[in-house]
Amino acid sequence: MRKDTFNQKSVYIHMDNVINNVVTSGITFCDFMQGVTLPPENILLIKHHIKDSSYNTHTAFDFLEASDLQQLKTHPGLQLGEFCWIDFEDIDLVNQLSPQEVAEMLYLAHTGRHLRSPFYYKLQNNFVYLTKKDGRYNKTYYRNMNHFYAVLGFVVAKKTAAILNEKTFLSLNKRKYVKSPSMDLLKRFSAYFKEGACIAFAAAEKTRTQIRIPVGVQLDDDIIELEHTGEEIAYSKIIAHLVYDLKKNEWTCLEK
Template sequence: MKKDTVNQSVYIHMDSVINNVVTSGITFCDFMNGVGLPPEHILLLKHRFSDVSFNAHTAFDFVETSTLSKLKNQSVHRFDHFCWVDFEEIDLVNQLSPQEIAELLYLAHTGRHLRSPFYYKLQNNFIYLTKEDGWYNKVYYRNMNHFYELLSYVIAKKTTEMLQEKAFFSFIKKRRIVSPPITVLKRLSAHFKEGACIAFLEAEKTRTALKIPIGTDLLEEMHELERSSEPIAYGTIPAVLYYDLKQNEWNLVES
């Protein structure tokens, strides 16, 4: 992988019209552990896994609940392209029309949808598209609250890892970081629509608080992450995520 996503800042570009979010710094493992209503079955549109089942009607492989629990703990970035859509019942997958199958193929190949990416027959909540997991991911969400639940989980996880790393070197007592409220994160939605960075690499810790800048006016487009190993710079810091270490509370301080 180009960069260790454990210490990577999180980049977000949201399209709330068609409910997709492009991210960097969030992995499939994060997704499965943090998203609201995680999938139980996935239809694999592009992949390089061996422990799968085959659906003759669509000519797609699929993964059921028992295998999915193993898959979520793998470093899937090693497998290059990883594109899938969740579904409720395999019997409904067998009812997909040739047109719908073609639309799924087009979506996996180009990363763009022809019609709505949410299919009545599949009852899918997500479409997950990546060439290098954790570095540049595009996910469609039927319900955007699921994304905010994921983001809340990721922020708490990365903050915990960052403080544990500092504690290792300075013998600071390790602490449990609570997840930020979704209501706080939704206040950043306008910035996410333009493209924003949750800059963990630039976080500042004092004795009583942790401050994580929110960077906007990105100096490159998000898709540049696919071609570069360097973080995208930002020009403005309109807000700071503020974590009170004594009260274990999150807040957003806007400039």
């Protein structure tokens, strides 16, 4: 692992509600851990480059416990690279996995596709997290999609705060807080997320009273392109703006 600055501004989302997975770009593991309402207690590492981890002899997988995850969570600039994991409740449950289930997990990490349900009864997992380049192109399975909207709300607030607190010649040192938009507001875009959408922080407009962030659709390229390049993907149509009122500290949506 190496420490580096992840500076991609915009967030790209492609959602599949049938199998509850979301492909994103612009959301890192640290964002996930800080935003999710039910953080994983332990994670089984299917592919990774983390040195300080424990080893499970039954599956030949490494794993991280709650204290390890807390340390990763507090290093937002850490680049994890290839990072694939499944959460679990107790190591005794991991020791009950069959060879077939272990093989399915290896296939899942290798191809990014599931053979059967990625939610294992023995593990009681809520998530499957798959990436070759963390933050650039992530595919995450959510047992409950509300967890995704919680993560997205955290990221929207974080990136908006970064715009609000950009240093200028006359700026003060006091950083301003931005609250997260509600799940209900974000869910209004669910139909667009299914087709692929961009929350375009790179094109956000800031005035004295508000910040307006375009939501674009009809992306010119597939999101996977962001795994290989840091350039923003263009979109052909703006369908709405997320608007943060600086005086009222409230989010609204202006649809076109």
